[in-house]
Amino acid sequence: MKLYFAPGACxxxxxxxxHEAGLTLQLEKVDTQTKVMQSGGDFWKVNPKGYVPALELEPGDVLTEGPALVQYLADLRPEAGLVPPAGSLERYRVQEMLGYINSELHKTYAPLFRPNTSAEVREERTAYLFKRYQLLEERLATRPYLFGDTFGIADAYLYTVTRWAKYVKVDMSGFPNLLAFMERVTARPAVRKALEAEGLPV
Known part of the structure; x- marks a missing residue:
C-alpha cells in the first residue's frame, strides 16, 4: 500500500x-500547492479531489478521506485494538467522534492557515474552535484517550488536527487536559516514528 501525504497535514x-497497527506503507510525498508528487507525477491523476490523504491499495485502486482510511487500516489488524468491531455500538461511537473532529475542528482550521484571512474572521474561527474543543477537554478530564485507556483511530485524528494550533498561533493553554493528551500521544513510539518519517519535530 502507498500513502500519499504532505508533512503534518491530515x-x-x-x-x-x-504504525500503531504494525503495517508497512510506501510513502509518496505530495506538494499541496503544485500537486506534484516527490516522484514527479501529477497527483491530480491519483486523486481527482486534489488533496491528501490518499491510500493506493493496489495500482488503480485508491481510497480517500482520512476517516475512511483510518478505519480501513485499523480493520486490517483488528488485534491491535485501534477500532471496535464493525457493526457494534462502540464502532458507531468512534465514527461519531471522527465526524465531529472532521466537521467541527478540521475544517475550522482551514481559514487560519490563509495569510489573507481577516482578523475578524480569525477571531471568530478561533472562538468556534475553543467552543468545540471544550467538549473534548471535559471528556479528557476523566480518561487518557477519547474512549478510555486505549489509544484508537479517533485519538490519531484529534492529535493530528490539534498539532496545527501552534502553526496558526492559536493559544491552547486554556485546555490543560487536551495538552496533556497531546504529550501522551507524542510520547507513543508509533507516533514518533510517523513524525520522524515525515520530517516533523517530535
Missing part, C-alpha cells in the same frame, strides 16, 4: 494508525 492521522 494524512498524518492514517500514517500514525499504520
Amino acid at each position: 494524512s498524518l492521522s492514517p500514517h500514525i494508525v499504520a
